[in-house]
Amino acid sequence: MDFGFSPEQEMLRATARKFLENECKSEFVRARMAEPAGVTDEFWKKLGEQGWLGLVYPEEFGGTGLGFVDLTVLMEEMGRAVMPGPFLSTLLGGLAILEAGSSDQKKEWLGKISDGTAKATLAWTEPSARWDAPGVTTTARAAGGGFTLTGTKLFVPDAHVADVLVVVARTSEGKRAEDGVSLFLVPRGAKGLTTKLLPTMDQTRKLCEVKLEDTPATLLGAKDGGWAPLERVVQRATVALCAEMCGGAQKVLDMTTEYAKIRIAFGKPIGSYQGVKHRAADMLVDVENAKSLTYYAAWAVDENVPEAALASSMAKAYTSDAYRKVAGAGIQLHGGIGFTWEHDLHLYFKRAKSSEFTFGDATYHREKVAQLINL
Amino acid sequence: MDFTLTPDQEAFRERVRSWLKANIPADWQRKIGSSDVPRPEAYEFLRRWQHTLHDAGFIGLTWPKEAGGQGLTFMEELILHEEMAVAKAPPMLNILGVGMAGPTIIAYGTEAQKKRYPAKILSCEEIWCQGYSEPNSGSDLAGLQTRAVKDGDHYVINGQKVWTSLAHIADWMMLLARTDPDAPKHKGITYFLLDMKTPGVTVKPLKQITGDPEFNEVFFDNVRVHESQVLGEVNGGWQVGLTTLMYERLALGFGLQVRLRITLESLIELARKMEKSGRTVTKDPVMRQKIAQLWIDTESLKYTGARAITKLLKGEMPGPEASAGKMVWVETHQRLQELAMEIEGPYSQLMQGTDWALDGGTWQYTFLRSRANSIEGGTTEIQKNIIGERVLGLPK
Numbered sequence: 001m002d003f004g005f006s007p008e009q010e011m012l013r014a015t016a017r018k019f020l021e022n023e024c025k026s027e028f029v030r031a032r033m034a035e036p037a038g039v040t041d042e043f044w045k046k047l048g049e050q051g052w053l054g055l056v057y058p059e060e061f062g063g064t065g066l067g068f069v070d071l072t073v074l075m076e077e078m079g080r081a082v083m084p085g086p087f088l089s090t091l092l093g094g095l096a097i098l099e100a101g102s103s104d105q106k107k108e109w110l111g112k113i114s115d116g117t118a119k120a121t122l123a124w125t126e127p128s129a130r131w132d133a134p135g136v137t138t139t140a141r142a143a144g145g146g147f148t149l150t151g152t153k154l155f156v157p158d159a160h161v162a163d164v165l166v167v168v169a170r171t172s173e174g175k176r177a178e179d180g181v182s183l184f185l186v187p188r189g190a191k192g193l194t195t196k197l198l199p200t201m202d203q204t205r206k207l208c209e210v211k212l213e214d215t216p217a218t219l220l221g222a223k224d225g226g227w228a229p230l231e232r233v234v235q236r237a238t239v240a241l242c243a244e245m246c247g248g249a250q251k252v253l254d255m256t257t258e259y260a261k262i263r264i265a266f267g268k269p270i271g272s273y274q275g276v277k278h279r280a281a282d283m284l285v286d287v288e289n290a291k292s293l294t295y296y297a298a299w300a301v302d303e304n305v306p307e308a309a310l311a312s313s314m315a316k317a318y319t320s321d322a323y324r325k326v327a328g329a330g331i332q333l334h335g336g337i338g339f340t341w342e343h344d345l346h347l348y349f350k351r352a353k354s355s356e357f358t359f360g361d362a363t364y365h366r367e368k369v370a371q372l373i374n375l
Numbered sequence: 376m377d378f379t380l381t382p383d384q385e386a387f388r389e390r391v392r393s394w395l396k397a398n399i400p401a402d403w404q405r406k407i408g409s410s411d412v413p414r415p416e417a418y419e420f421l422r423r424w425q426h427t428l429h430d431a432g433f434i435g436l437t438w439p440k441e442a443g444g445q446g447l448t449f450m451e452e453l454i455l456h457e458e459m460a461v462a463k464a465p466p467m468l469n470i471l472g473v474g475m476a477g478p479t480i481i482a483y484g485t486e487a488q489k490k491r492y493p494a495k496i497l498s499c500e501e502i503w504c505q506g507y508s509e510p511n512s513g514s515d516l517a518g519l520q521t522r523a524v525k526d527g528d529h530y531v532i533n534g535q536k537v538w539t540s541l542a543h544i545a546d547w548m549m550l551l552a553r554t555d556p557d558a559p560k561h562k563g564i565t566y567f568l569l570d571m572k573t574p575g576v577t578v579k580p581l582k583q584i585t586g587d588p589e590f591n592e593v594f595f596d597n598v599r600v601h602e603s604q605v606l607g608e609v610n611g612g613w614q615v616g617l618t619t620l621m622y623e624r625l626a627l628g629f630g631l632q633v634r635l636r637i638t639l640e641s642l643i644e645l646a647r648k649m650e651k652s653g654r655t656v657t658k659d660p661v662m663r664q665k666i667a668q669l670w671i672d673t674e675s676l677k678y679t680g681a682r683a684i685t686k687l688l689k690g691e692m693p694g695p696e697a698s699a700g701k702m703v704w705v706e707t708h709q710r711l712q713e714l715a716m717e718i719e720g721p722y723s724q725l726m727q728g729t730d731w732a733l734d735g736g737t738w739q740y741t742f743l744r745s746r747a748n749s750i751e752g753g754t755t756e757i758q759k760n761i762i763g764e765r766v767l768g769l770p771k
Binding site for chain 2: 001002003004005006069253257260261268269271272274276277278280281282284285288289292293295296298299302303314317318363366367369370373375
């Protein structure tokens, strides 16, 4: 057993941290928050050059051919820098193509995603905000050898900049709701496709409303066989998100600890008061446990072990609560300065909140855990 | 990152598993009365159980061979604990000896001491207790006042220890006493190996919140200890004592996580047979949330422990993940025990001694006992100070 990172992974961490400290400073993040795109072409190109946009895709499709533990290291650093832009959404779309796509579809899209010439996303949830199969009501109708899609998708990340959308739609009313779900590819500019950028609390995460009206779409994978690959995609993307959250939470802890050492009140650094010190210790415990569960989940999805679904849900349940609590405590221990727009803490606090409700919150995943342990 | 085992480790797991299947005494839980802390009447049974484990070569796995151990790694220790949990095996009685006294003696002992003590610790021939806390020095351990005064080739010890688990059945004590009252408080302490049968040692049971005398007070009235019983340097006992505490966190840490998992599985069994408002507890959405959270926290403890063990296997000292372990265990276990009471509802009021008490009243005992968890082995407040100051580097 080795529950640690390899020298290569430690090197990836160091490289990513240095890159992001140079290229993704607070000013960069804030500038991207204020713009619709959330990313610059130059920055995206650099991510591609590092091999990070295709990190987990096989080399035969143009990827870097690394695993989810490697991705965990990278995402921790991206979360630390509260990196804006469509990285997670493109990962979602790419993973869906990897899981469900034909060899030609993988060749076509994963190469472009990896070198930065295409961005992708997953259009899954709808106004019902359900993460389960009955929530998929967008319909797919067979038409002229292909399909057309009609419906409304909500909370779709970065759809306004995506070159291709993987859309989850209902092809039939199976015995179970899961049985009639299929995945489709819809390229940017398709007929009847409209995307509307929504104002979000976390401005580093852009969310869209996506409307489809008889929009032509290509089947991705087997008809009526979309739910199983979707579950796997989301299970894996959830782990990646957890890693990003761990990185953000660690950064909040670091900022708070440094501040508690230098901020003087009543003649002493506030970190010497147990009221502050003990809360900082609680933050550390939350961060460390979140990392332990996330690292284990990354290994579990990489190795495809039977408990991967359980590991992913445990990590998301814990990390959703942990990041929210840590970010909140960070603001509290900073006092008034932590409540200002000028200080970076609110970027993390808001990222914690948006991440909490991406792929299901702690309550949702605790129920999944309950099911998976046969409660 | 790799959670798979080597073929040797797999074979070891198989050997442990089949041995446990053939050797765990039937109905032992009824004799013990608790899966967490053994009741006093169970000690003789537990002594025999450890002896049997020892004969099979399962005690002291990480100890060096010359000390009677198996010379294996923490990985085998981990496998053993996991298998014992899965098989619901009885706990190890001489845990303070195997986990703390033995490794400290192996690290600091003279050749004669290393020859004399470790083997009998493993076989459970001699049970050890820990004489650290005093009535006026608990969290501030270095302020201890028990005195040891040199008299020829002996030391004469006077003073008192408290909260001493197992002292009433222990053969030996790891004793910290002050040998130089003029030195700074950390520098005047010496570590003694004390024979509990020495004249002048009096053990008085301390009846606690559970009604049981699990802990003791130990009084020393002119107790004469030969200088050969000093472990490490005279006045160097603080360092030796800290080594013991480090082993305590390592060795006991993993066992605790595993016991927590056993207790959680018992809680789920309880939840399956109880009803709330006409619905099985495990079907109640709020209760499902609470049980799932306990499951997640118990698992997180396991993986945080695994991160610490990985560092140990690589020859590094465990970092923040180790200091967080005790706090998480305490908080999770106390919450688990509170939930057991909530599941039992009005039945939680009934103690052992009536057929109406659920599970023979064991939850009432473990619930009450769990209140000590956040006090013993370093209070939660002290743990938070340690994390704040030594891990996060916050000022004192």
